[in-house]
Amino acid sequence: MMHRQATTSRSANDGRAPSHYGIVYLSWHGTDSAASKPEPSFIAGWQSYIERRLHEDPLGAEVKDRRWVVDDLYLSIPIKGTVEPEEWFQEIRGLQLTLEAGYLAEVPTAITANWTLHAGISPPYDMETLGDNEHWYRAAKQAVIEGQARDSVERSMRRRALQRILHDGLLYPVYQPIYKMGGDIFGFEALSRCEDDRWFAGPLALFSFAEREGAVYSLDRLAREKAISGSSGLGAHQKMFINISANIMHDPHFTPGQTLSLLHQQGLTPRQIVFEVTERSSIEDFETAKKVLSHYRSQGYQIAIDDAGAGYSSLQSIVELQPDYIKVDRSLISQIHRDEIKEHILETFLTFARKMGIQVIAEGIELPEELSKLQAMGVDYGQGYLLGRPARGIIGG
Secondary structure: OOOOHHHHHHHHHHOOOOOEEEEEEEEEEEOOOOOOOOOHHHHHHHHHHHHHHHHHOOHHHHOOEEEEEOOEEEEEEEEOOOOOHHHHHHHHHHHHHHHHHHHHOOOOHHHHOOEEEEEEEOOOEEHHHHOOHHHHHHHHHHHHHHOOOOOHHHHHHHHHHHHHHHHHOOEEEEEEEEEEOOOOEEEEEEEEEEOOOOOOOOHHHHHHHHHHOOOHHHHHHHHHHHHHHOOOOOOOOOEEEEEEOHHHHHOOOOOHHHHHHHHHHOOOOHHHEEEEEEOOOOOOOHHHHHHHHHHHHHOOOEEEEEEEOOOOOHHHHHHHHOOOEEEEOHHHHOOHHHOHHHHHHHHHHHHHHHHHOOEEEEOOOOOHHHHHHHHHHOOOEEOOOOOOOOEOOOOOO
């Protein structure tokens, strides 16, 4: 079978003609930069193989149109009304891998060593639209663009999943406690989790993909809204730490008014909110960042530098932004009771912070020995699995 039997069965049971089709572009690309196009015998065999498979497989009866343009193949394949776009993308990915493996098994290894099959998918079109040559060309062109990378089908699936996350608000917050060393809960860090984790390994993968797709501003806004809307259990004297990307400073919608309205709905004030500027994305324009953060500070919000010690410009960020808190990355905290180098680096942060009136939070504490060492060194606050794991609601507020 060239695609999953479930799809064929669903088609038979529907009894209705599909209303939308997508163009699938299939093309062999060289893995060796010296290889520009396959040998004529390779392409001739590929064309023969495809025609045979389309004749033998039920998919052939569903294909509305197939066109060869030199050695590239374009298939107009139905998208069933009962199938989610992500499912359809998965089926096309399965089709790509099945065709590739099937054909490569039929030809000599020496011929196939430098070639992989790429697939690209157009957006859905109704059949009437695709019947027009101009629209077909536009759809085919987009499929070609999508198919230039080996992982283009996966990227299309992730892009669609990201769009659904943003449109349907499919994020939820979890809250990890931050303790005053030797004392009670000082506050909570709000972390984002995805309702559907099929397409992204975790929040870092999700936000990294959103940044590459130019959607990080929208995702950051959604994460802030979710974090605040779920914070009703926060104590009157506790803080909530909310992560923001350094690049979010350029978001025209990153304004105090919107955040303030959300806080008022939960009975919170800006003085309970700390924005964590992550050190993992370097700050290129400190003047803009300082201007934006100064505006927020004037409203009562506080600022933290997150992941200090993990980025390339920790000390510069601290000097330029003059945060209220420094959150030291787990990479410096792990096994610190056994590592003098890490101890010396943390001592530098502590000395620096005390002179500037900044409080220090140690992240990622997992061992009692780490906690004891940090307390002895005079770290102000601690966070990590040893003290409390992230939870769906605020516990201990």
